[in-house]
Amino acid sequence: MRCPFCQFPDNRVLESRSAESGHSVRRRRECLRCSRRFTTYERIEFVPVVVLKKSGERESFDRSKLLQGIVAACEKTGVAPAKLESIVDEIEAELQQRSVREVASSEIGELVLQHLQALNEVAYIRFASIHRQFKGIRDFVETLNHLQNTAEPAADAAPEAYAPADRAAAETASMSHS
Numbered sequence: 001m002r003c004p005f006c007q008f009p010d011n012r013v014l015e016s017r018s019a020e021s022g023h024s025v026r027r028r029r030e031c032l033r034c035s036r037r038f039t040t041y042e043r044i045e046f047v048p049v050v051v052l053k054k055s056g057e058r059e060s061f062d063r064s065k066l067l068q069g070i071v072a073a074c075e076k077t078g079v080a081p082a083k084l085e086s087i088v089d090e091i092e093a094e095l096q097q098r099s100v101r102e103v104a105s106s107e108i109g110e111l112v113l114q115h116l117q118a119l120n121e122v123a124y125i126r127f128a129s130i131h132r133q134f135k136g137i138r139d140f141v142e143t144l145n146h147l148q149n150t151a152e153p154a155a156d157a158a159p160e161a162y163a164p165a166d167r168a169a170a171e172t173a174s175m176s177h178s
């Protein structure tokens, strides 16, 4: 960050503080050449994510639409609404922190399935039936088999399913310390 007074590129941080309700970090800096002080703010980058639909159309990522789909799959399963919101939060955070801004709708569906698999079997199968467009009993049985085959290590698999969001959080943490 160049000094706004003399354009010198190096400075030292005198103080770092959380700002904007924790959404940014405010830093007071001192230029190493002219010794004048200035303030910088650091925020997590937020860029719109574009979803490529099966039809070939593109639309901006819509979290309420994603939430609706998950809510429908989890109806009467007893899964807490806050949990569903947090799935959407995690998926959105993961998409936000990717270097590529475009994502296929099918890929978002698979991300949802990863979360639902660890959460609730009924919801998983319901969502899979819509997302993967079951064409008959064979597709249904295949999905059931997949669920059964992965049921054993589910406890181990769960953290892995959450790994991308954790990684984003870790990067965010290291960003704010740099």
Ligand SMILES: [Zn+2]
Residues within 6 Å of the ligand: 003, 004, 005, 006, 007, 008, 031, 032, 033, 034, 035, 036
């Ligand atoms: Zn300066």
